[in-house]
Amino acid sequence: MVLRTIIADDHPVVLMGARAALEAGGDIEVVGEAHDGDQLLALLSMQPCDVVISDFSMPGGRHGDGLLLIDHIRRRHPRLPIVMLTMMNNAAVLQAMRIRGAMGICDKRAPLREVAVAARHAYFGRPFYSDSIRAQLDADGLPADAAHARLSLRELEVVRLYVGGQSITAIAERLNRSVKTVSRQKRDAMRKLGLVHDGQLSEYARDRGIA
Incomplete structure (x- = not known):
């Protein structure tokens, strides 16, 4: 066969x-x-x-x-x-x-x-x-990055797409969510990670294999 x-x-x-x-x-x-x-x-x-x-x-x-x-x-x-x-x-x-x-x-x-x-x-x-x-x-259970562990899968997906070069509007269309929801999920992810601007988010994502 x-x-x-x-x-x-x-x-x-x-x-x-x-x-x-x-x-x-x-x-x-x-x-x-x-x-x-x-x-x-x-x-x-x-x-x-x-x-x-x-x-x-x-x-x-x-x-x-x-x-x-x-x-x-x-x-x-x-x-x-x-x-x-x-x-x-x-x-x-x-x-x-x-x-x-x-x-x-x-x-x-x-x-x-x-x-x-x-x-x-x-x-x-x-x-x-x-x-x-x-x-x-x-190694998934290891608490090496407590801040990262607090991100939801939805927030992780938004971060991955955003640092990959997609706009909030494009992400909303792709994930079938509202622009407001995606914007909030990105903002919540940055708050949980203690990040202030998008450059920090991109660097964080690259360092941790999210992007």
Whole structure:
């Protein structure tokens, strides 16, 4: 049996490398590629597959990316195993991916062959995490940054998108929230972190792997 996968990433080079890694063993076939969340959801509605593999951060598309995209996939295809690709090293966000339903999480800095391993594991219902991801998940309970631990997942998502260059209005549209709500969540996050201006927020996010 050949395992059918659909892969999504906004970088063509990553798609090319992931396809090569997945199909190298002969037991996995890439049956579709997407460049953002909208394309991925449209493809999933038309093309049957056994595992979906998606980048966590893909700007563009009205359905968004990140945790929101995982939610969309789970709602529409509840039995479809999900593998996420990411460069994030923030334990709270990684834990949220797992809780939301990601069966596998691969560090994009790890060897690409891990993507194929993760796809096989996910298909058979076995979790797979890159070593660096597992280390973050295992350390999730450590109180190394008490201020950061007080942020809600909604606040974390707003911070991630904002420091990634999106405006408050764009974030509100993407997350289906009001501008007022998103503005408040950003303000609350900065207050909890003891930050005064956006430059500090960007630096904080980069240092802690949120961006």
